[in-house]
Amino acid sequence: MDVQVAEAGTEQKARTKVSARDVDVFYGDKQALFGVNIDIPEHQVTAMIGPSGCGKSTFLRCINRMNDTVDGASVRGLIAIDGQDIYDGRIDVVQLRARVGMVFQKPNPFPKSIFDNIAYGPRIHGTFGHKDELEGIVQTSLERAGLWNEVKDRLSEPGTGLSGGQQQRLCIARAVAVSPEVILMDEPCSALDPIATARVEELIDELREHYTIVIVTHNMQQAARVSQKTAFFHLGILVEYEATEQIFTNPRDERTQGYITGRYG
């Protein structure tokens, strides 16, 4: 009982960064999400779990309007960042994607130098005044991604020459370089070995000081390790959304219980 009271207390303190109200998503005639309501707290890591096809990635892609690029996809309902409707016609989608960065399953560095990979975003968005300033952004971004010490002497080498784990951290640095507020991660570690995974997990924990992080993962232990809140999706429905500890020790819903304990049903 005490635990719940304490959690309710922290929930009140944490400001909502992203909120969704009655969100439905359709791919053509097929409905992928049904009436999702969620408040994602600022400076916390929120994990989305659920079986394949449950809608967790679909929901993630609503937050930076990536679904706009999918043919026949339509989104209904309200998604707001800091209370502002991101599907409002006046919203500049390019600007939105600078505010909401994304890291994908497979590291996808540009076929450019390490430096240019990071500098790419700031150059497009013109978020720096001077060349020195750009170098500063590159260094800070690489530092935040925990990669600086490993690459500082070879910034002109191609990003694709790095190891898988380094490439993924390069992608995180690239996302960080445009000073986003929210970082979306779609299974960022599923292509990495356990050590690279541990590095990225540690990084995620550090990053939440500056950013709000939403991570989709198939690895439940990972969700348990990195997140403060966990959302369980099943068949396009947000079944349960609770403090991570609650979800993994005492979930309320039978479907959550069945999924995280590895049972049918």
Place this chain on the structure above:
Amino acid sequence: MPADHIVKSYDEELTKLNRTIVEMGGLAESQLARALQSITRRDNDLAGRVVENDVRMDEMDRGVQHLTVRLFALRQPMAKDLRTIVGALRIASDMERIGDYAKNIGKRALALNQAPPVRPVSAIPRMGRLIQEMIKDIVDAYVDQDADQALAVWYRDEEVDDMHDSLFRELLTYMMEDPRNITSCTQLLFIAKNLERMGDHATNIAENIFFQVRGEPLDDRRPKGGATLDGDVVGNTSRNPDGGTGA
């Protein structure tokens, strides 16, 4: 359990864990029953067998420890499974302790049977029956994963504490009446204490079953009589013998 795990061997291991706990509960019941019989019937053979049988209890406890560590390492249990396994580990050690107390009662019975019979022996089986019921009910509560029944056992510990308290006073009276009773009554005093401790372990088990089922701890629902009373009694036991030697 709502449904089977996708990985069958996980279910098999959980079943094995469950079966061992139930078996330990059964052994705890029969050990206590025999220990009590060995007092009332003044049966040294039976008392000796109780002492020997405790080895099996220890073996099963080690088995549970091994199995739970294995389950943690290989299955990374979550939610109800996690609570089941953590609970089983703790319940097994409480069962093992209950077994130890039964063994100790067996040893005391051997000593007691060498002295002439004393009257208050009859009060021991009465307290013993209460503990037997608690252990039986707690094993049933475990098998049925019944939090309410566990809670009922938990509340009954107060009765045990009261009974221990009155038995304690009764034994003091006998000792004061005739110093020749002191040896036997001291053994009975220890036996009563053993029974009282068994009740405490049954209470622990109740707490763990409650946690396994409900996912929340069983906290201060009970007026904290049990703990204070226990403290008082411990205080008394240390104070009174001192008083006795002084006089």
